[in-house]
Amino acid sequence: MMDLDKIIASLRDGKHIPEETVFRLCLNSQELLMNEGNVTQVDTPVTICGDIHGQLHDLLTLFEKSGGVEKTRYIFLGDFVDRGFYSLESFLLLLCYKLRYPDRITLIRGNHETRQITKVYGFYDEVVRKYGNSNVWRYCCEVFDYLSLGAIINNSIFCVHGGLSPDMTTVDEIRTIDRKQEVPHEGAMCDLLWSDPEDVDTWSLSPRGAGFLFGKREVDQFLEKNNVQLIARAHQLVMEGYKEMFDGGLVTVWSAPNYCYRCGNVAAVLKIDDDLNREYTIFEAVQAQNEVGNAIIPTKKSQMDYFL
Template sequence: MLDLDKILEDVKACRIIPEQDVLEMCLLGQELLISEGNVQSVAVPVVVCGDIHGQLHDLITLFRIGGEPPLKRYLFLGDFVDRGFNSLETFLLLLVYKLKYPDKIYLIRGNHESRQITSVYGFYDECLRKYSNANVWRYCCELFDYISLGAYIMGGLGGRDGVFCVHGGLSPGLETLDEIRKIDRKQEVPHDGSMCDLLWSDPEKDVDGWALSPRGAGYLFGEGETSKFLHRNGLSLVARAHQLVMEGYKELFDGGLVTVWSAPNYCYRCGNVAAVLALDESLTREYTTFESAQGKNDNNDRDGYDPTTITNNNNNNVGFQRGNVFLTTRQKPATEYFL
């Protein structure tokens, strides 16, 4: 029998969790997540959080500021892993809370919850360094396939005021939430198609309609497409993450879309603040910003290991092209990609 309280304590202290315990937690997580739809229904009040990217101590700060589960309900918009020094502990902390309080912690899949991306951007290397094998990485990646693609938040007052939450953005192949609910999500993130778009797309104020994304996956979409999606689905807001915002959050399209970023001083070098979005019963928005847990993150840089530098396990450098994420080009520092 797993002692989740003990595991929670060990994770916060960055102690290595036995491989068998990680396996059991991931299997329990699969059983729990498979019961949740592609678009989860999340009650209010709720705190919506953006990318964390392995910055464990900043996640702990987030909970300290907002209140630890089960005192508050949280919705995380994906990208729990990669880049930061403690991707494994970050994901395990969220997983333990999910297992302990399933109606207080909700998870949405990000583009980094993927075998291909984590094999390049740090999570694979971290697991290999900590366990001397890739088993824990595989257990987590198998669990990633079960994580929902989005969430729907309806205010207690009802009416046409729902909030759709997603990691990346919209897709030209998806007009309604019901169409998202029909996707077979239990798979590796595809290189293209509607599921890929939800995890990779970005809003762009200068785009009229749809445009190809410079990321090499997903699309850029403008205010018109956002407004149509909101009206068609009875929504007032699309809440998403996926893009660094120096101020922690940014509203676009006359308040119809917001980007929330929850990793302060991203990659331990960007100097940004982080934010979370609290929604009450009437879906009133309240943003809270916070700064990095200075010093604590730096102490985890062991043996010169720097997870914010892109690596490639096939000894090739990494580039991007639509439909094929990994092609050869010169290696860049992590902050030039902002994936």
């Protein structure tokens, strides 16, 4: 048996985890995640967290400011890796918490939890730099394939990384997707991870090159058809940490403060209580992590700079 508490302590300190330990962590996580549906049922009270992007010190602040996983239930909306300097430690810490407290933490797949994207935006390079090979990256990518595509809180709040899809308009349809694969370039699974809300009249092409832009009409139709009150999603940098749109029918939550160590934004998490009231907690970047920003880590550039 692995000593999870010991591994958690090491990860929180940003210490090196042996490759064999990562392999076992990832294998155990797959076995656990395999039994979860595409859309995980979650009870209140729960705290919703947006993109983390490898900012380990800020993830620790997030737990500190919002109660901690020992006594709080969490949903993380994906994008655990890339951009930040501690993608591996951030992702493995969340996996350890998932294994240690399976009912207290729900992990949803983001558009960065893919082989293709992590090869461009930093996670692959980070692992090769830390281990001298890509094995650990491979183990993590296999876990990505098992992550849920969404969550539903008290049958009333739908959580997803990106947004809606014209191909699937009900939560029940989303439950039928074969999620155990690399994210396709089009179709419903792609849209859930890539789409964005925007003031548009109808489905429009996304400048990201994947997913769609969708407006109030699509949100209202989805809420009514699925008898839910709110869509909670992440995926887009919000300078104030969160942004409600469409008469409060949709909220974007962003949990990576001073994104990329230079954006100057604050971060937020959203607590939903038993009466479905919303309470936002705002937090700022940790100084210790900003100092890491002096170490320049090369990442390959591509034409897809729409993530910022």
